Amino acid sequence: MSDLPHQVRMCFAALLGVLVLIAGCAQHEAMKPTRQETAVFAAGALRVEVAGALTAMLPHYDATPALQAFLYGPSDYGKTALRNPQGMCLVGQRLLVGDQNYPAIVAIDLTTGRSWLWEKGDARCRCPVALVTDGLGKVYVADTTLRAVLVYDVNGQLLNTLQPDAASAPQFRPAALAWHDGVLYVGNVGDRRIERYARVPTLETPAQPHPRAATIDVGSWMAPITNNDTARIVAPCGLAVLPDGELLVADAVLGTLNRFSPTGWALGTIARSSRGEDGLIRPKQVAVCQGWIFVADAGRQSVQVYGLNGQWQMEITGQARGWAGWTLPAGLLACELPQPAGEPSATSTGPVLLVSDGLGPVSITMLRIRGSGSATQEARHAP
C-alpha cells in the first residue's frame, strides 16, 4: 500500500468511505419501521382495529442513525429496543414496560419516541412481570424473582419494597397487580391467593424555606382473598378492577376468569378452560376498556373479549392472510395515548389497548377500540 502513488491511496480511501456510507444508509433504510399488517374485528357494538406496532406510530422511535450506531455502537437516544416485554403502565406521557430480557423497566416517551432504561440507582428489578400506577406518583412493579412488589416514584427511583409477613405468606410471589380506591391488589401465585395492600396517603410538611406537601407511603396488608368452595385460585396472573370495584381474576393454570367483590366474595365465572370459541387456555393479563373485558391468552395466542355482563364477544387472533397475530401475548394496557409532538389534536388515538408479545416480532401491538360495552354487570353463569 505504501508503494502506491499518493493519488491512488487517496482514491482508495475515498472509495472506502463511500462504501461505508452506503452500507450505513442501507442499514438505516432497513431499520425504518415498516408498515405493519392491520386487521379489523367487529362483533355487535364492538369494533377493534389492529393498528400495528406501537413503535411504528411513534416519532423517531429507535431512530439512532444506522451509521452512527455502526461507527459508535448503540446510544442512549432511541436505541433501547424491547426484547421480552410483559407488564405495562402509563405514567403521564411515558409508557413503562417491564422487560425480562434485560431485565429492566423500559420507558418510552410517547410524544417523542425516545426510550431509555427507567430505573435509577443501583437497585434493579430481576423479573418485572406486572406494573401499575396509583395516579399519585407511585409506580408498583411485581417482581417474581425478588418475590416483592417494588415501589418507585415517577422518575424511576426505588422507594420501597412491599412483602407481606413471611409467616402469613411464606411463598409470596407477586405476578399480577391492580389498583383501585386506595387498595393494591397483588396476585400471589406462590401462596395461591390475592393479597390486598391498603395504602393510606398522608401529608407531611418538611422543614423547607418554601414549605411543600409530600406524600409518603403508609399502608398495611389486609386479609387476602383465598380459595373457597365457589372459586379456586391457583395462579392469579391477571387482575383488573371494574368501574364499580369488582375484581376480575384471570387464573393461568385453571384457565378461568372469575369475578370477586372488593372484600373477596366470589361472584361468578365469566370464562372457563376450554378450546371453544369463548374459552381460555392460558390467560395472562386482563384489562377493561370501554366497557369490554380483554384477556390476553398465551395458550390461544389471542386476546379474548367479553362484555361486562360476561357474554363472550370476539377473539382477536392472527389471520391466515394479513396480520399474523401474536406468539406469546402476555401484557395488556388499556389507555389513551398522548399526542405525539407536533401532531394536531384532531388525530387523537382515542381509547386503545396495548398488547405486549414476549416472543413475537412485534413487541407491542396497538388496538383501537371503538364502541362501548353494556353497562350491565350481571355475570353470565357459565355451564
Next chain:
Amino acid sequence: MKWWALFTLTGAVALLAEPPAMNQSMDLPDLAARMHRGVTGTAHDFSDPRTGAGVCNACHVPHMQAIRPTTQPTATQPSFEAYRVPGQRRVFEPGRFSPGPTSLVCLGCHDGTVAMSTLNSSHALLAGVREGFDLPGGFVWRDHPIGIPYVANHREFRSESYVLAKGIKLPQGRLECISCHDPHNQAGFAHLLSVSNRRSALCLTCHIK
C-alpha cells in the same frame, strides 16, 4: 471382602444402574396412567380433590380430539399439532429460530409469572444473571437455544437416530423444551430431565466432546 471394597462395589453398581426405559408400545390407557403417576406430587401437580381437578388439567385442556398426533399425514388421518386450537397461527417459520408449539405450552407458564422464567435466565448462566452480571444483549436465548433444527451430519454432534434412541425427543426435527425435559417425569430424574445429566450425560447425548 474388605468393607471399603464392598462399599465401593455397591456404590458403583448404584451409580451405573439406570432406570428402566419407558415402553413406548404400551396401550394408551396404561401410558396415560403412567404419565399420571409421573406428574403426581411434582411441581406440575395442580390437582385438587375438593373440586375434582385432575393432574392433567393444568397442561391438557379438555375437549380436544383424542387423536394421537402424527408427523406425516395419511389418507385417513391428517397431520396436526395436539397443542394448537383451530385457527391458532403457526409459530414455525422456515429459516427462523422460533419456539415450537410444544415449547409454547411450557413458556405459557415459564415466562416468569406462574413459574421460573426461561426467557431471561440461562440454565448455565443463571447464577450470573441473578448476581447482576451484565450479559451482552441481542439474543433471546442466553443458554442452550430451543426452536432450532437439530444439527445433523456434523462432526460435533451425534446422529439424529442415536439421539432419538437415547430418549431425546426432537419434535419436527427441532430442539424444544421437551428434548431435555420430560414434563410427565417418566424417568424420574431431577428437574424433570429426559435423560440423566450425571457427569454431563445429557449434554453428551448430542454433543461430541
